[in-house]
Amino acid sequence: MLRENDAQGMTEFCRALHAAVAAEILEALEGRDAWTVLSHSQVPRQVKILRYMSLHSQVEIVQVADREPLSRLLEEMAPDDRVDILSRLDRDRVEQLLPLIAQAERNDIRRLLSYAEDSAGSIMTTEYASLPLDITVSEALEQLRQQAPDRETIYYVYLLDDQRQLRGLLSLREILFAALDAVLTDIMRRDVVSVPVDADQEFVARQLARYNFIAIPVVDSNDRLVGIVTHDDILDVVQEEATEDAHRLGAIEPLEDSYLETELLTIAWKRGGWLLFLAVVALFTAELLDMFRPTSDSADWMILFLPLVLASGGNAGSQSATLVIRTIALGEVVRQQGAKLARRELLIGGMLGLALASVGFLAAHWWFELSWIRASVVGVTVFLVVLLGTICGVLLPLLFRWCGMDPALMSNPLIAALIDVVGVAIYYGVRVLIVGEASH
Amino acid sequence: MLRENDAQGMTEFCRALHAAVAAEILEALEGRDAWTVLSHSQVPRQVKILRYMSLHSQVEIVQVADREPLSRLLEEMAPDDRVDILSRLDRDRVEQLLPLIAQAERNDIRRLLSYAEDSAGSIMTTEYASLPLDITVSEALEQLRQQAPDRETIYYVYLLDDQRQLRGLLSLREILFAALDAVLTDIMRRDVVSVPVDADQEFVARQLARYNFIAIPVVDSNDRLVGIVTHDDILDVVQEEATEDAHRLGAIEPLEDSYLETELLTIAWKRGGWLLFLAVVALFTAELLDMFRPTSDSADWMILFLPLVLASGGNAGSQSATLVIRTIALGEVVRQQGAKLARRELLIGGMLGLALASVGFLAAHWWFELSWIRASVVGVTVFLVVLLGTICGVLLPLLFRWCGMDPALMSNPLIAALIDVVGVAIYYGVRVLIVGEASH
Numbered sequence: 034m035l036r037e038n039d040a041q042g043m044t045e046f047c048r049a050l051h052a053a054v055a056a057e058i059l060e061a062l063e064g065r066d067a068w069t070v071l072s073h074s075q076v077p078r079q080v081k082i083l084r085y086m087s088l089h090s091q092v093e094i095v096q097v098a099d100r101e102p103l104s105r106l107l108e109e110m111a112p113d114d115r116v117d118i119l120s121r122l123d124r125d126r127v128e129q130l131l132p133l134i135a136q137a138e139r140n141d142i143r144r145l146l147s148y149a150e151d152s153a154g155s156i157m158t159t160e161y162a163s164l165p166l167d168i169t170v171s172e173a174l175e176q177l178r179q180q181a182p183d184r185e186t187i188y189y190v191y192l193l194d195d196q197r198q199l200r201g202l203l204s205l206r207e208i209l210f211a212a213l214d215a216v217l218t219d220i221m222r223r224d225v226v227s228v229p230v231d232a233d234q235e236f237v238a239r240q241l242a243r244y245n246f247i248a249i250p251v252v253d254s255n256d257r258l259v260g261i262v263t264h265d266d267i268l269d270v271v272q273e274e275a276t277e278d279a280h281r282l283g284a285i286e287p288l289e290d291s292y293l294e295t296e297l298l299t300i301a302w303k304r305g306g307w308l309l310f311l312a313v314v315a316l317f318t319a320e321l322l323d324m325f326r327p328t329s330d331s332a333d334w335m336i337l338f339l340p341l342v343l344a345s346g347g348n349a350g351s352q353s354a355t356l357v358i359r360t361i362a363l364g365e366v367v368r369q370q371g372a373k374l375a376r377r378e379l380l381i382g383g384m385l386g387l388a389l390a391s392v393g394f395l396a397a398h399w400w401f402e403l404s405w406i407r408a409s410v411v412g413v414t415v416f417l418v419v420l421l422g423t424i425c426g427v428l429l430p431l432l433f434r435w436c437g438m439d440p441a442l443m444s445n446p447l448i449a450a451l452i453d454v455v456g457v458a459i460y461y462g463v464r465v466l467i468v469g470e471a472s473h
Numbered sequence: 474m475l476r477e478n479d480a481q482g483m484t485e486f487c488r489a490l491h492a493a494v495a496a497e498i499l500e501a502l503e504g505r506d507a508w509t510v511l512s513h514s515q516v517p518r519q520v521k522i523l524r525y526m527s528l529h530s531q532v533e534i535v536q537v538a539d540r541e542p543l544s545r546l547l548e549e550m551a552p553d554d555r556v557d558i559l560s561r562l563d564r565d566r567v568e569q570l571l572p573l574i575a576q577a578e579r580n581d582i583r584r585l586l587s588y589a590e591d592s593a594g595s596i597m598t599t600e601y602a603s604l605p606l607d608i609t610v611s612e613a614l615e616q617l618r619q620q621a622p623d624r625e626t627i628y629y630v631y632l633l634d635d636q637r638q639l640r641g642l643l644s645l646r647e648i649l650f651a652a653l654d655a656v657l658t659d660i661m662r663r664d665v666v667s668v669p670v671d672a673d674q675e676f677v678a679r680q681l682a683r684y685n686f687i688a689i690p691v692v693d694s695n696d697r698l699v700g701i702v703t704h705d706d707i708l709d710v711v712q713e714e715a716t717e718d719a720h721r722l723g724a725i726e727p728l729e730d731s732y733l734e735t736e737l738l739t740i741a742w743k744r745g746g747w748l749l750f751l752a753v754v755a756l757f758t759a760e761l762l763d764m765f766r767p768t769s770d771s772a773d774w775m776i777l778f779l780p781l782v783l784a785s786g787g788n789a790g791s792q793s794a795t796l797v798i799r800t801i802a803l804g805e806v807v808r809q810q811g812a813k814l815a816r817r818e819l820l821i822g823g824m825l826g827l828a829l830a831s832v833g834f835l836a837a838h839w840w841f842e843l844s845w846i847r848a849s850v851v852g853v854t855v856f857l858v859v860l861l862g863t864i865c866g867v868l869l870p871l872l873f874r875w876c877g878m879d880p881a882l883m884s885n886p887l888i889a890a891l892i893d894v895v896g897v898a899i900y901y902g903v904r905v906l907i908v909g910e911a912s913h
Contacts, residue, residue, distance in 0.1 A: 051664050188628050239804045245705040264704045265685035275715035281881035314890040325901040336776050348886045364679045441721035446788045450754040461765040
């Protein structure tokens with residue numbers, strides 16, 4: 034359709050499919066092509082499809098879209114969603130777009146953009162349903178009918194006094210089945226659980242989970258309602274926090290996008306820092322072994338770097354396994370992507386291996402005063418075990434999955450232990466290749 | 474109140490507090506005491522409070538509660554919640570209870586109990602709102618009014634034909650704001666996303682997250698509606714699966730209850746199996762080192778067990794850190810519990826240390842033919858590093874948290890690397906203490 038510029042086909046594509054399905058197909062296209070397709074549908078439909086795409090893909094589209102229709106699109110989007118996108122754009126692009134957006138939305142965007150990342154304010158939406166205290170149920174239903182189209186949820190209705198302070202809560206179910214002439218203030222629940230606007234998103238998630246709410250209200254320091262956080266945003270927060278924790282536990286600086294959408298160099302950088310730091314700690318272990326070593330036997334030098342060799346392979350393997358297992362758990366790997374994953378990890382493994390090998394090589398020569406030949410045994414071994422570690426780290430969990438088992442059974446310590454065995458064989462093999470059997 | 478058997482006080486306690494708060498206080502009591510307090514309130518209130526308690530505490534209460542009032546309570550509970558409890562009780566207790574429960578609920582329980590664990594069927598509730606296809610909006614509102622009190626959610630209404638096959642969906646918002654004389658079949662959405670009753674709960678979670686639903690319908694093989702899974706249950710599933718993955722990655726067989734509610738021996742068992750297996754792999758590394766070792770120098774034997782010593786401490790530390798960091802992430806550790814956690818881990822570390830030390834000691838003597846004296850150096854060292862590993866694994870993340878940093882920064886590889894350094898010092902220290910400096 035794109036090749037033939039089939040306008041009618043594209044309109045039909047956006048209209049007929051379920052928005053979540055259309056979004057999935059568009060995600061596979063380049064940002065510019067996805068925008069071309071999208072621009073053939075009405076703005077409300079564009080908003081609906083965009084909502085189902087990953088933040089990464091949304092940003093890609095917004096980067097290339099034409100300013101005029103884009104500003105209409107942004108005006109229509111849910112406040113929390115558009116702020117998520119705008120906070121990822123460069124300052125210049127945002128300043129270009131803002132003048133085209135209506136005054137009310139513009140103020141709203143500036144305010145939401147000002148909340149700290151990972152705070153309740155940054156994930157809330159301002160599209161809540163609210164009512165004054167002193168009206169009757171039938172008046173309430175009339176007002177809700179007017180608010181309904183552009184509110185994210187009307188299933189919880191918040192009752193505010195003249196200062197917009199949060200006084201009570203009624204579910205739509207309660208309003209619907211109350212007597213029509215009852216006054217809201219008499220039937221509302223007064224013990225409303227709310228979170229402050231600067232609360233951490235993890236705290237918000239725990240409160241919502243604890244009370245099984247569909248949404249939780251967010252208040253400012255004067256107890257005025259400023260927004261709500263809905264259950265679907267909390268589900269994202271919970272997944273995001275679990276991924277962040279898993280990555281940290283595997284010694285990877287948390288990625289901002291999903292693993293498959295992150296640049297190779299970014300991943301190498303976020304893993305390399307930790308690996309280098311851990312290598313330095315392993316060199317201290319070597320220093321200790323050096324202090325304790327009982328003889329100055331010529332073969333003894335190999336033992337010193339055993340902790341470095343074993344730790345480097347194991348750590349690189351743990352990192353890869355953590356990334357792959359978490360990506361599988363989030364449902365982002367389909368069967369065909371196994372090969373792509375392995376290729377990526379091979380490249381990253383090569384880069385990390387080179388970096389760690391240099392550290393090992395230079396430390397062996399200058400710190401531990403080995404000859405260049407012996408130091409190169411250490412360097413080459415470290416390179417090989419890091420490469421092996423990354424490959425095993427990605428392939429073993431995928432293998433487990435293909436056998437129908439839980440990929441997480443391939444735990445970090447298990448991968449480290451397996452690489453230990455092979456690492457020792459590689460270490461002595463490389464020694465024989467470079468130095469020969471002479472030292473026996 | 475319990476000591477004075479203050480009936481009025483207990484009734485007031487259950488009535489006045491928010492159910493979630495009352496639940497939290499009752500969770501701190503023994504099952505029998507909690508039941509005594511609960512039995513002073515009305516059944517609907519009991520159900521409400523119980524819902525907010527952890528499954529572990531619910532089961533504790535149901536184990537000791539009197540059969541007659543308990544059966545009333547079970548009848549009132551949501552079908553998915555009561556089946557969760559019953560599936561944890563012993564067969565005998567269930568058979569005692571079932572005859573006292575009304576026929577309709579009994580059939581429902583038997584059916585839900587028959588679904589496989591972790592399937593859509595096992596987490597769904599049968600309390601959904603449904604309507605026939607051919608009625609008008611005003612008739613629909615009337616029917617919903619009757620269904621409302623005992624349905625988990627009426628915000629999504631499922632439209633069924635005569636065979637109870639799922640034909641369409643309407644949200645309460647759509648029904649409420651449609652023309653009163655419209656026929657449901659003309660305004661309903663037909664592209665309903667549903668999941669099969671035997672689908673894995675992870676798949677259900679992904680579908681619900683993908684479409685941002687409040688609930689997702691569950692159908693049998695004939696496309697008949699059998700239940701719904703609601704957003705709050707999915708939040709639990711997502712947390713549960715993330716915890717399971719984290720535990721597996723840290724080489725711990727997943728726990729069924731939360732860490733703090735699990736028996737010491739169970740935890741030791743679920744960790745010990747993996748630790749022993751990993752120790753055996755480390756012994757193969759030792760075997761390889763033995764093959765390659767260049768001299769038969771008397772001090773060389775210590776090198777063979779270096780991988781075992783380092784891996785045991787690191788693995789035990791990773792396990793403890795994983796358990797503690799995940800427990801903190803779930804918000805289950807309050808400040809005062811740090812000491813309790815450390816005490817638990819110390820005990821578990823002692824048990825695991827003894828087990829691994831025996832393996833190391835016996836393998837060193839019989840497999841690698843060391844003298845009893847030398848083998849005891851290996852055994853004592855393994856015991857000490859495992860103990861050290863568990864203590865560091867629990868204390869370092871808690872320390873990070875007390876300093877206001879993310880406890881997950883204390884990653885598994887970092888803990889392993891730190892224990893490597895200290896482990897080497899301990900190893901040579903123990904050698905000096907037991908064998909003396911003689912071998913120098």
